[in-house]
Amino acid sequence: MTVVRPENVHQARVLRHLRDGGPRSRAEIGDTVALSRSKLAVEIDRLVARSLVETSGLAESRGGRRSSIVRVSPQIRFLGIDIGATSVAVAITDGELNVLAYAVEAMDVRKGPDAVLGRALDLVTKLRSENAMQSLVGAGVGVPGPVSFSEGIPVSPPIMPGWNQFPVRETLSAELGCPVLVDNDVNIMALGEKHAGIAKSADDFLFVKLGTGVGCGLVIGGNLYRGVSGCAGDIGHICVDENGPTCACGHVGCLEALFSGAALSRDALVAARSGRSEFLARRLEEAGTLTAADVADAAEAGDAAAHAMIREGGRRVGLMLASLISFFNPGLVVIGGGLARIGHSLLAEIRSTAYRTSLPLATGNLPIVLSELGDRAGVIGAARLISDHVFSAG
Amino acid sequence: MTVVRPENVHQARVLRHLRDGGPRSRAEIGDTVALSRSKLAVEIDRLVARSLVETSGLAESRGGRRSSIVRVSPQIRFLGIDIGATSVAVAITDGELNVLAYAVEAMDVRKGPDAVLGRALDLVTKLRSENAMQSLVGAGVGVPGPVSFSEGIPVSPPIMPGWNQFPVRETLSAELGCPVLVDNDVNIMALGEKHAGIAKSADDFLFVKLGTGVGCGLVIGGNLYRGVSGCAGDIGHICVDENGPTCACGHVGCLEALFSGAALSRDALVAARSGRSEFLARRLEEAGTLTAADVADAAEAGDAAAHAMIREGGRRVGLMLASLISFFNPGLVVIGGGLARIGHSLLAEIRSTAYRTSLPLATGNLPIVLSELGDRAGVIGAARLISDHVFSAG
DNA sequence: CATTCTTCGTCCTGCAAGTGGAGTAAGTAG
DNA sequence: CTACTTACTCCACTTGCAGGACGAAGAATG
Numbered sequence: 001m002t003v004v005r006p007e008n009v010h011q012a013r014v015l016r017h018l019r020d021g022g023p024r025s026r027a028e029i030g031d032t033v034a035l036s037r038s039k040l041a042v043e044i045d046r047l048v049a050r051s052l053v054e055t056s057g058l059a060e061s062r063g064g065r066r067s068s069i070v071r072v073s074p075q076i077r078f079l080g081i082d083i084g085a086t087s088v089a090v091a092i093t094d095g096e097l098n099v100l101a102y103a104v105e106a107m108d109v110r111k112g113p114d115a116v117l118g119r120a121l122d123l124v125t126k127l128r129s130e131n132a133m134q135s136l137v138g139a140g141v142g143v144p145g146p147v148s149f150s151e152g153i154p155v156s157p158p159i160m161p162g163w164n165q166f167p168v169r170e171t172l173s174a175e176l177g178c179p180v181l182v183d184n185d186v187n188i189m190a191l192g193e194k195h196a197g198i199a200k201s202a203d204d205f206l207f208v209k210l211g212t213g214v215g216c217g218l219v220i221g222g223n224l225y226r227g228v229s230g231c232a233g234d235i236g237h238i239c240v241d242e243n244g245p246t247c248a249c250g251h252v253g254c255l256e257a258l259f260s261g262a263a264l265s266r267d268a269l270v271a272a273r274s275g276r277s278e279f280l281a282r283r284l285e286e287a288g289t290l291t292a293a294d295v296a297d298a299a300e301a302g303d304a305a306a307h308a309m310i311r312e313g314g315r316r317v318g319l320m321l322a323s324l325i326s327f328f329n330p331g332l333v334v335i336g337g338g339l340a341r342i343g344h345s346l347l348a349e350i351r352s353t354a355y356r357t358s359l360p361l362a363t364g365n366l367p368i369v370l371s372e373l374g375d376r377a378g379v380i381g382a383a384r385l386i387s388d389h390v391f392s393a394g
Numbered sequence: 395m396t397v398v399r400p401e402n403v404h405q406a407r408v409l410r411h412l413r414d415g416g417p418r419s420r421a422e423i424g425d426t427v428a429l430s431r432s433k434l435a436v437e438i439d440r441l442v443a444r445s446l447v448e449t450s451g452l453a454e455s456r457g458g459r460r461s462s463i464v465r466v467s468p469q470i471r472f473l474g475i476d477i478g479a480t481s482v483a484v485a486i487t488d489g490e491l492n493v494l495a496y497a498v499e500a501m502d503v504r505k506g507p508d509a510v511l512g513r514a515l516d517l518v519t520k521l522r523s524e525n526a527m528q529s530l531v532g533a534g535v536g537v538p539g540p541v542s543f544s545e546g547i548p549v550s551p552p553i554m555p556g557w558n559q560f561p562v563r564e565t566l567s568a569e570l571g572c573p574v575l576v577d578n579d580v581n582i583m584a585l586g587e588k589h590a591g592i593a594k595s596a597d598d599f600l601f602v603k604l605g606t607g608v609g610c611g612l613v614i615g616g617n618l619y620r621g622v623s624g625c626a627g628d629i630g631h632i633c634v635d636e637n638g639p640t641c642a643c644g645h646v647g648c649l650e651a652l653f654s655g656a657a658l659s660r661d662a663l664v665a666a667r668s669g670r671s672e673f674l675a676r677r678l679e680e681a682g683t684l685t686a687a688d689v690a691d692a693a694e695a696g697d698a699a700a701h702a703m704i705r706e707g708g709r710r711v712g713l714m715l716a717s718l719i720s721f722f723n724p725g726l727v728v729i730g731g732g733l734a735r736i737g738h739s740l741l742a743e744i745r746s747t748a749y750r751t752s753l754p755l756a757t758g759n760l761p762i763v764l765s766e767l768g769d770r771a772g773v774i775g776a777a778r779l780i781s782d783h784v785f786s787a788g
Numbered sequence: 789c790a791t792t793c794t795t796c797g798t799c800c801t802g803c804a805a806g807t808g809g810a811g812t813a814a815g816t817a818g
Numbered sequence: 819c820t821a822c823t824t825a826c827t828c829c830a831c832t833t834g835c836a837g838g839a840c841g842a843a844g845a846a847t848g
Contacts, residue, residue, distance in 0.1 A: 064824025065814035227723025238717045323632045329621025458795025459843040
């Protein structure tokens, strides 16, 4: 595993600047990175010697000698793996974190680490062969549960039987032959939106994932905040109704038990069978099963029961979000995950409840918006996670 | 206003180290601050030249030449002002933030900035004359409402009529002739506990103030987190019961409306008049009024109604705290403010509810403790706030 | 008391990083 | 072709700092 990394902070800054801002001239780099021309030239030369950046052609003249363009080496490849509760997504990116190849597959995380990681590696191999790709510089991985970030292992994940303490990072690092970092899937989605999505210019924001489960990523001062045990943002099991249903975690009235992909399909089944929704009953008969997407379709078609379910869910989420907004006072809230696809009615309900319930000072200039990257937030964030690591001095 | 501050980060580090660790030899400083002996000597000489530190006597020999002791100049004085909803506290500290003089007075913040700040300045003058004190290096101020920290002015404070946009920092700075920083009172209490209280070694913790109102200070990575609009930690108006009473803020079911100093005395009055509590009825007759302290006394005396009120309040707080713990995953929670004096039964209820309702991963190693500094947390934190500013390079 | 050892503080030299000016290369404008 | 602009390189000089040498001051030992 030959890992080439920048030698010092200057090189690291230049690299990250090129990654985030794209190719540019030395002069432009100098404007952003506060270094003298001479120093900058030396460091860029060293980066070229390490094959981390390269010069490519000349820029347009700005009235004098044309400057040569510097860019992150086009050889560089990052890998992003997003393991969700019910799917695995894999992407290969270039050094600027543009997605070059992408693949998703339905996969139940409960099949255990061997099966899931094996399948993920199969996808990687497939993508690499299809695209004649060179070796990887690093890989980021998201898993749907709490992670000890420093060790790269899941710790007591509630929905991942068999994964507890499984050495995800070690395994993948050995298999791929490159550095690997593992984090919670919600955290990497937040990072994705921060890097390439709607949160690009936000320094303090929340990313709320509404999917099979419910979770939240905290970005503070531009960096992920993981909490002292690495489980910050675990809002799915906040108690929002002391008389609510019992959750899989054993507690009562968890948000996740009241509104989530799992809860929604459960409620849909009840609505279909009880005859409260003709639309869902028909769907159930056709497909033999019901998912959150069916509820969205039903609401779209004007089904009252489905619409009520979504409104009630939005209200629950909005109410809890209002608490978090009052507490954390973020500059932006991004709603992502599978349920974000339900559409505008959910967002509208979340927004109106959250705005109505929080104090004006906190909500005065607070956008609550849908994710921009959708599915791909996870893999892009995973790539960003490892690229931040590889593109740092060491 | 002659402000002397360290010239560079080294001097700032040395200064803060002496402030927090007390007088010590150059050699000991060198162990903590990673600098060569020569460099350190130069910087300390410069600090002496600026009258920020001085040498005082010799240390015990450790087997060789005795080292000279360096300490923060004993001339240095900081001022801490803690304006609460119903009181004003003022303290003068030395350069190590030891409280040299302290005064509290009952004062209704609703009397407006002129009256309150005037009274605070009177107290300062009194303390200074009584203690023959030299000029102040800086002053920190806490006010019971949201503050624009950079400007030093309260913004839309709900319980401080007349204070909105009042230039607190400018006014006091002109009056005192030294730099002034203004922050929320809960934030400075958190800072106090971080500096001299139970949170000394905690980097990520919550300080929950249960007083006339309810608020929370967030310390993240050792620093206060104020949020994007400076109103982070405003948990008093989180909705915890959609069918609860209407709060002064206009919303329904705010935590503060259900449990706070104000809510408790209100409930006590009801209990006394309805005959549910003989103890409180007697107290009401004696004193003509009831406060949270009376409820505490009643509970202490075995009064069932009072005990129930405290338990119910603790449950409310614990439930909300559980949400915040799941979300933020802190390493410590400190309970402070006037209601913390109610005693163990409140803390016990908060603890059991919070531990029961959060996930084990977040609570596994999470102490929930009472404030160590009590009343003085605010003024110490205020002094710390300004000393961090004055003892920084610039 | 003299000697030796330890620790402390200062002086001084040398290294390493980095700045900014002079000089060169390569373009545009007229 | 000349004048001017911009880009890049080379180099001398400055700055910051580390660490060795050395003297000062005290303890331990004989």
